[in-house]
Amino acid sequence: MPFFLLFLIICTLTSLAIGAIVATKLNKWHHSVMNILGILFGLILLSPFEGDIKIILLAILGGTSSSIVLPDLLNYVISLTRFENRGAASGIFLFIVYTLLSITSIVISDITTLAAVIILFKFASLALANKSTFSIKITEDLPSASSSFNTKLYFFIIWVIFLLVDAIATNVAMQLVPMSELYFISLYSTLIGLFSMVLGGFLMDIKGRKKIMVFAYAYLGAEYALVTLSYGTFIGYTFLDGIAWGILTTLFTLVIWGDLSLPTNRPKYLATSLGISTFMFFLSNTLQMIELPLLAVQTFPLTSIFLFIAVIITLYLPETLPDKVVQARDLQDYIERAKRIKEKYD
Helix, strand or coil, rough: CCCHHHHHHHHHHHHHHHHHHHHHHCCCHHHHHHHHHHHHHHHHHHCCCCCCHHHHHHHHHHHHHHCHHHHHHHHHHHHHCCCCHHHHHHHHHHHHHHHHHHHHHHHCCCCHHHHHHHHHHHHHHEEEEEEHHCCCCCCCCCCHHHHHHHHHHHHHHHHHHHHHHHHHHHHHHHCCHHHHHHHHHHHHHHHHHHHHHHHHHHHHHHHCCHHHHHHHHHHHHHHHHHHHHCHHHHHHHHHHHHHHHHHHHHHHHHHHHCCCCCCHHHHHHHHHHHHHHHHHHHHHHHHHHCCCCHHHHHHHHHHHHHHHHHHHHCCCCCCCCCHHHHHHHHHHHHHHHHHHHHHHHH
């Protein structure tokens, strides 16, 4: 299993890189081919054959079919949004995706069910791919203050900080909390995160991306500081991490890269963000397997420091929601209030 996971991660990261390079050249035929490879993955999963060849084939097909077209697909999803509604639309989209993944993970109890679900999903995707155009148009001007390479680099850094802290905190929790309790903590965290995606997405469009991002990191840092002060007693309440997880996942999966880049070069930023998430997933699983001895009283102060560093970096980053959008919304609100006052006295 460790060999399969490592090889799968390598294939996934490689496929994301290839997908970022060829994204502008992909069409519905390429998406259809990837779905067919996904169906083949499910069929091989069902096959009775065992051995290294099967593991290698599964890793290659799994990584390729799920990752090469992903930057292009997410780029298409972002292109359907505008600055005014990107947070809300992204939150709803990810809510649907993660809800389906969560339900599927609960329903799946064996390899046969997993393979059947994958095959059905890929057949449905194949039908949708044949009806889609994947046509992307450039309809927005980017805010010049927030589209530089250094700005994007800092956003990547604070994304890495969150994922690294999450991986370390999960490893510590596994050593302190029984698996049965940890399952419910994870379940509650996911449920809270799903609703946080939607609510956080709407707030991003109203209050701006930066304020919501600062809140998420500061909130998480304060939570881990509380766990430290309680000497790990409150670690069971870390399911509240879901609030920050939902917000930051929405921001760094879709919103930020939609705000900062044009469709022509956006896939490489999407692929990088997804690649970081994939690598951190592997790191988290590796920490769990080797059971790295980390004490809560030592770990959570360190994670709190990292999170507050992320807050400081975020404070110096520009707001990616353009001023004209905020001003237009404020003007619209003022007009609506004026109309209500006028109707009241007419």
